[in-house]
Amino acid sequence: MGCVGPKSVIEVRDGMSFLDLSVRQIEFLNETYKVNVPFLLMNSFNTNDDTANIIKKYDGHGVEIIPFNQSRYPRIYKDSLLPVPKDFDSSISDWYPPGHGDVFESLYNSGVLEKLLERGIEIIFLSNVDNLGAVVDLRILQHMVETEAEYIMELTNKTKADVKGGTIIDYEGSVRLLEIAQVPKEHxxxxxxxxKFRYFNTNNIWLNLKAIKRVVENDELELEIIPNGKSIQKGDSDISILQLETAVGAAIRHFRNAHGVNVPRRRFLPVKTCSDLMLVKSDLYTVKHGQLQQNPARFGDAPLIKLGPHFKKVSDFQKHIPSIPKIIELDHLTITGAVNLARGVTLKGTVIIVANEGSTIDIPPGSILENVVVQEACAYSNTKRAHSCLISSPAVFSR
Known part of the structure; x- marks a missing residue:
């Protein structure tokens, strides 16, 4: 998304970032139940210093924030399989954080695991900070206690937008996580x-701390390696490298009574792209105690939004869409090319807006687009230019 620094500080709702919303959630939890649930942040070496400065603003919020660092692994040359760094002091670009599967050993090696156990804390809830649906649910916690499970993975129903998501399977009598990277091409x-695979892993994981200590100390963790190919700049050349990563979900087979639970879709609301960002900023949701709640006027699942390369970076997204349109009745939106949405735009049904290369389409203030395709030819416009398409305002389009 073109971010510099921790993604967790991107503004997502009402001037609040991912971190702001998480802190509000835990603050409300602590106030409601008169407890002191701490908030842990696993950083990489890329985000640690920035995060340390950012969390200072939460002093006095009634939330104890505990940051800790995950491991630093050497990148590997793809052709020779030799490590990129020459020594420990090599450039920071020669190293990488090895994925969230590193959370077990990082918790242990940092000393945070032991400190939590000394305080009597037994269970942690793990989620990606950009998943705005991942909030503490005491019903799942109660279920974990009652079933004496050491590990619970939250799964939700798969849609066509989630076909690449990993799922859990029965493999030779034990539960395993199956990722698309492990599947042969023919399958x-x-x-x-x-x-066939109706559910997928949300990466919302509930874990027993004593069990984590056991599997780490007994060296029981055997997580499937996920090769992640990338390129880095070395002098004037782009060099192909490999990062060997692991996923926290792969550890499910090492814990007793581990299983998945099917949860509502509202618990999976990640922001991986600016298309996702548009969704969570919209009138589909309101915020209460740091939690996003779906507007009761919305019927059915969230709409499918696909924004083209012009909207890849947050800065470009904000330039083209400075004001989020009303999408409470939207089913599907596709925008390709240089398209600008003015204030007060309403989108309904299926809306497709396509601007050809070198041209711009401006949707004026107050426009209502319903089940419409807006293209270069400006079929719905009374203004036509060689390199620009300006739709007349106010505009109400329907097929």
Whole structure:
């Protein structure tokens, strides 16, 4: 998304960032139940210093924030399989954080795990900070206690937008996480089937701390390696490298009574792209105690939004869409090319806006677009230019 620094400080709602919303959630939890639930942040070496400065603003919020660092692994040359760094003091670009599967050993090695156990804390809830649906649910906590589970993975129903999501399977009598990267090419379409694999992993994980200590100390963790190919700049050349990463979900087979629970879709609301950002900023949601709640006027699942390369970076997204349109009745939105949405725009049904290369389409203030395709030819406009399409205002379009 073109971010510099921790993604967790991107503004997502009403001037609040991912971190702001998380802190508000835990602050409300602590106030409601008169407890002191701490908020842990696993950083990489890339975000640690920035995060340390950012969290100072939460002093006095009634939330104890405990940051800790995950491991630093050497990148590997793809052709020779030799490490990129020459020594420990090599450039920071020669190293990488090895994925969230590193959380177990990082908790242990940092000393945070032991400190939590000494305080009598037994269970932690783990989630990606950009998943705005990942809030503490005491019903799942109660279920974990009652079933004596050491590990619970939250799964939700797969849609066509989630076909690449990992799922849990029964493998030789034990529960395993299956990721698309582990599937042979000839079976990928079978893996993507929403009929055969109905659920996918949300990466909302509940873990027993004593069990984490046991599997780390007994050296029981054997997580499947996920090769992640990237390129880095070395002099004037782009060098192909490999990062060997692990996923926290792969550890499910090492814990007793581990299982998945099917949760509502509202618990999976990640912001990985500016398309996702547009969704969570919209009138589909309101904020209460740091939690996003779906507008009761919305019927059915959230709309499918696809924004093109012009909207890849947050800065570009904000330039083209300075004011989020009303989308309470939207089903599907696709925007390709240089398209600008003015204030007060309403989108309904299926809306497709396509600007050809070198041209711009401006949707004026107060426009209502319903089940419409807006293209270069400006079929719905009374203004036509060689390199620009300006739709007349106010505009109400429907097919």
């Amino acid at each position: 990928v379409n079978e893996f993507k089937s929403i009929k």
